[in-house]
Amino acid sequence: MKFLSVIAALYFCHLIIFFCILAAAGDSPSPYYTPTEITFVACGCLGNISAHGQTWVGDVSSQYSPLGHQQSTISTKPREPPYSASRLSHSQFTYTFNVTPGQKFIRLHFYSTSYSGFNISSAFFSVKANSFTLVNNFSASFAPDDTFFKEFCINVPEDQKSLSITFTPSPDYQDSYAFINGIELVSMPLNLYYTAADDQSLEFVGEGSQFSILNSNALETLYRINVGGSFISPQMDTGMYRTWIADDGYVTDARPSALPVNTTIVLRFSRILNFSAPLAVYRTARTMGLDKNINEHYNLTWEFQVDSGFIYFVRLHFCEFQLEVTEERDRVFKIYLANLTAEDVADVIAWSGGNGVPEYRDYAVAIGSKSDVKKQNLSIALHPAPRWRTKYSDSILNGIEIFKVDNNGSLAGPNPYPTVSQASSFGTRSPQQSTKAKNNRPRMLGIVGVVASGLVVLFIVFLLISRRAVMKEAKSRGPASSLPSDLCTQFSISEIKEATKDFNNLLIIGRGGFGNVYKGFLNGDSIPVAIKRLNPGSQQGALEFQTEIGMLSQLRYLHLVSLIGYCNDDGQMILVYDYMARGTLRDHLYNSDNPPLPWDRRLKICIGAARALHYLHTGASKVIIHRDVKTTNILLDEEWVAKVSDFGLCKFGPNFSKTHVSTQVKGSIGYLDPEYYRLQLLTEKSDVYSFGVVLLEVLCARPPILRTGDKKQVNLAVWATECYRNGKIGDIIDPFLKGNAPPVCLNQFAEVAMSCVNDDRIRRPSMSDVVWGLEFVFQLLRESSEKSEKLGEIEHKTVRYDSASLTRDVFSDIVNPQGR
Ligand SMILES: *[C@@H]1O[C@H](CO)[C@@H](O)[C@H](O)[C@H]1NC(C)=O
Numbered sequence: 098m099k100f101l102s103v104i105a106a107l108y109f110c111h112l113i114i115f116f117c118i119l120a121a122a123g124d125s126p127s128p129y130y131t132p133t134e135i136t137f138v139a140c141g142c143l144g145n146i147s148a149h150g151q152t153w154v155g156d157v158s159s160q161y162s163p164l165g166h167q168q169s170t171i172s173t174k175p176r177e178p179p180y181s182a183s184r185l186s187h188s189q190f191t192y193t194f195n196v197t198p199g200q201k202f203i204r205l206h207f208y209s210t211s212y213s214g215f216n217i218s219s220a221f222f223s224v225k226a227n228s229f230t231l232v233n234n235f236s237a238s239f240a241p242d243d244t245f246f247k248e249f250c251i252n253v254p255e256d257q258k259s260l261s262i263t264f265t266p267s268p269d270y271q272d273s274y275a276f277i278n279g280i281e282l283v284s285m286p287l288n289l290y291y292t293a294a295d296d297q298s299l300e301f302v303g304e305g306s307q308f309s310i311l312n313s314n315a316l317e318t319l320y321r322i323n324v325g326g327s328f329i330s331p332q333m334d335t336g337m338y339r340t341w342i343a344d345d346g347y348v349t350d351a352r353p354s355a356l357p358v359n360t361t362i363v364l365r366f367s368r369i370l371n372f373s374a375p376l377a378v379y380r381t382a383r384t385m386g387l388d389k390n391i392n393e394h395y396n397l398t399w400e401f402q403v404d405s406g407f408i409y410f411v412r413l414h415f416c417e418f419q420l421e422v423t424e425e426r427d428r429v430f431k432i433y434l435a436n437l438t439a440e441d442v443a444d445v446i447a448w449s450g451g452n453g454v455p456e457y458r459d460y461a462v463a464i465g466s467k468s469d470v471k472k473q474n475l476s477i478a479l480h481p482a483p484r485w486r487t488k489y490s491d492s493i494l495n496g497i498e499i500f501k502v503d504n505n506g507s508l509a510g511p512n513p514y515p516t517v518s519q520a521s522s523f524g525t526r527s528p529q530q531s532t533k534a535k536n537n538r539p540r541m542l543g544i545v546g547v548v549a550s551g552l553v554v555l556f557i558v559f560l561l562i563s564r565r566a567v568m569k570e571a572k573s574r575g576p577a578s579s580l581p582s583d584l585c586t587q588f589s590i591s592e593i594k595e596a597t598k599d600f601n602n603l604l605i606i607g608r609g610g611f612g613n614v615y616k617g618f619l620n621g622d623s624i625p626v627a628i629k630r631l632n633p634g635s636q637q638g639a640l641e642f643q644t645e646i647g648m649l650s651q652l653r654y655l656h657l658v659s660l661i662g663y664c665n666d667d668g669q670m671i672l673v674y675d676y677m678a679r680g681t682l683r684d685h686l687y688n689s690d691n692p693p694l695p696w697d698r699r700l701k702i703c704i705g706a707a708r709a710l711h712y713l714h715t716g717a718s719k720v721i722i723h724r725d726v727k728t729t730n731i732l733l734d735e736e737w738v739a740k741v742s743d744f745g746l747c748k749f750g751p752n753f754s755k756t757h758v759s760t761q762v763k764g765s766i767g768y769l770d771p772e773y774y775r776l777q778l779l780t781e782k783s784d785v786y787s788f789g790v791v792l793l794e795v796l797c798a799r800p801p802i803l804r805t806g807d808k809k810q811v812n813l814a815v816w817a818t819e820c821y822r823n824g825k826i827g828d829i830i831d832p833f834l835k836g837n838a839p840p841v842c843l844n845q846f847a848e849v850a851m852s853c854v855n856d857d858r859i860r861r862p863s864m865s866d867v868v869w870g871l872e873f874v875f876q877l878l879r880e881s882s883e884k885s886e887k888l889g890e891i892e893h894k895t896v897r898y899d900s901a902s903l904t905r906d907v908f909s910d911i912v913n914p915q916g917r
Pocket residue numbers: 144145152154
């Protein structure tokens with residue numbers, strides 16, 4: 098009875114956790130930031146223009162017409178918006194925006210070119226936003242690119258309801274004029290860069306004190322760098338339309354060994370970094386190289402030109418990725434900012450808590466005035482810590498942001514402007530490179546963690562409740578109520594014969610190498626059950642029969658099929674399960690007459706099955722490896738709840754001291770982990786591989802093995818990997834989904850699937866990572882449907898299904914246990 102209670106308590110705990118997670122998913126923060134305020138103004142334009150996925154509202158005869166525009170002129174040039182038109186004036190003009198109080202990005206777009214009557218060499222002007230001077234005696238003609246933008250952060254205080262941006266031609270020059278091509282106003286997440294009242298973490302380097310970016314400060318973004326990577330377009334940012342550029346032009350000392358590296362981190366995001374950077378930033382890095390001796394004798398250095406006489410706010414982004422670097426003190430290094438020691442012991446693992454987890458650090462550093470030097474270089478240098486402190490003499494950096502902090506309300510520096518980092522955000526740089534960027538994965542880890550820690554309490558509570566609960570449950574289960582000492586019933590052969598009308602062929606709902614599955618009703622009960630009869634006399638069958646009973650009678654979980662009982666009379670091997678009204682997942686994907694499953698349902702099924710595997714891997718006292726994960730072993734009940742079935746091949750996993758068990762290779766063709774196959778070493782990552790194949794089947798609606806003419810395409814995992822590498826995964830996605838699921842979801846889902854079928858098992862995510870990844874896709878889906886609801890764009894989606902376009906070939910020698 099004690100055992101019973103424990104099992105039941107576990108079961109209920111899991112149910113509770115499941116619902117907690119569901120509930121938590123409801124109000125977990127959005128993976129992307131959704132600006133409360135977002136305005137794109139195309140100066141000198143009439144009407145709305147759409148460009149780069151945004152609607153730019155013309156400032157001519159609209160709510161955004163500037164004050165003083167009577168004196169201004171409008172000119173156009175054949176460029177992409179917002180550079181296609183310009184507002185120019187020899188006298189002052191002011192844009193006024195009605196805004197809610199709070200922190201905002203302001204981006205000013207300029208195209209430095211002459212128009213008739215306006216020679217660019219006399220464009221000298223100042224720009225003020227409320228009380229802040231953004232630029233003074235500014236000349237766009239000094240910028241290195243002809244189209245560029247400048248980004249500022251300012252706070253609109255509680256008592257103000259508007260933001261005015263005033264352009265004033267410089268009084269020191271004759272014929273001076275001011276001009277502007279585009280203005281962006283985007284609200285910022287609270288305290289993304291500003292310092293929260295209780296935050297003491299911003300170190301003033303060289304001063305030994307704390308610094309704060311207050312609401313009374315303004316910032317100018319000078320550099321926003323994706324170290325080791327490439328351009329990330331505003332559309333690929335995490336909702337704030339920021340632009341990230343490569344670091345190549347700024348690295349001044351990187352020995353040949355310090356190549357940029359692709360970090361290939363997957364799905365390990367343990368917390369939301371306040372949307373601070375898109376995943377792509379953490380996908381690439383720069384390290385010093387493999388040679389200790391070289392590394393110990395140089396500083397990996399970047400230099401950024403800045404104005405003298407200002408304080409700079411520097412944010413450095415880190416994410417450890419190298420597989421060897423998992424412990425504190427593995428990679429420890431020093432950080433120098435402007436030749437000052439900012440960090441004596443930089444240890445990314447200690448900061449972030451683990452490999453694959455992103456983290457950032459903030460610093461303030463002053464670049465003093467020098468009478469004759471208007472520009473100086475702010476250097477960021479990394480150097481390995483002494484050998485006694487670090488296992489690997491190396492350092493790492495993933496991203497850099499540098500902001501100028503206003504000096505008594507002014508951000509204005511002298512001309513020429515610092516090499517403006519931000520050439521046109523819509524420029525010629527190929528944005529395709531960053532299509533992978535929309536990946537800032539939020540983490541529900543925090544929530545899950547809280548839930549997990551509550552588990553102990555829940556456990557005790559439920560231990561008390563469970564006794565009663567399990568009795569009730571057993572009763573409602575019918576036959577199980579007669580079960581005295583175990584959770585599953587032993588049936589007599591006559592009961593089974595009665596239930597299956599003496600194994601009537603008409604009641605067969607599944608056939609396989611092991612035998613048949615029948616639908617039956619026990620004791621004249623109205624509740625249907627599935628009865629699996631293993632071929633008597635099979636040696637292997639006998640073993641699997643015992644494994645299945647052994648495993649399933651101990652496991653109870655929403656997403657595992659429930660074993661009701663078994664029959665062992667006269668050498669029979671019969672298993673009785675809950676009946677799964679909707680059969681196998683495969684029946685709803687291909688080679689059947691069922692209508693195609695909608696995307697949200699596919700996703701929920703995958704999440705359920707992933708949870709079941711996660712439960713097997715971590716929920717019981719020992720790791721349980723399923724070994725036969727496939728779409729025919731994922732069953733669906735009346736309510737489309739996924740249930741993982743068939744535990745005949747299950748194995749207890751390794752103990753903590755060992756990392757694998759060696760076994761004879763078992764499983765189904767097309768789903769087999771190549772590394773398991775090769776090395777005959779079984780780990781739970783083999784299930785992850787097979788589950789990856791399941792995800793691909795769900796995504797592409799084709800069997801894992803398809804005998805077609807083209808050899809490359811036979812094995813789904815191999816073929817998908819090749820398509821993915823070539824950026825062509827879209828070509829093999831189920832055509833039905835293409836019209837009926839948001840592309841961002843499909844991409845994300847594909848990415849989860851691809852990470853699971855990685856050849857190198859160490860690089861595969863754990864099942865809990867997979868669950869997170871899929872939940873994230875679900876969240877994206879919900880968000881995009883909320884968005885389209887908001888826009889009133891909900892159209893009744895008709896089911897488009899072009900079965901002819903899918904090559905459907907039968908491959909059915911894989912056994913099909915219980916199901917139809
Ligand atoms: C232009 O777009 C804005 C916001 O996107 C909208 O409020 C306005 O009605 C549009 N104007 C026209 C003329 O379409």
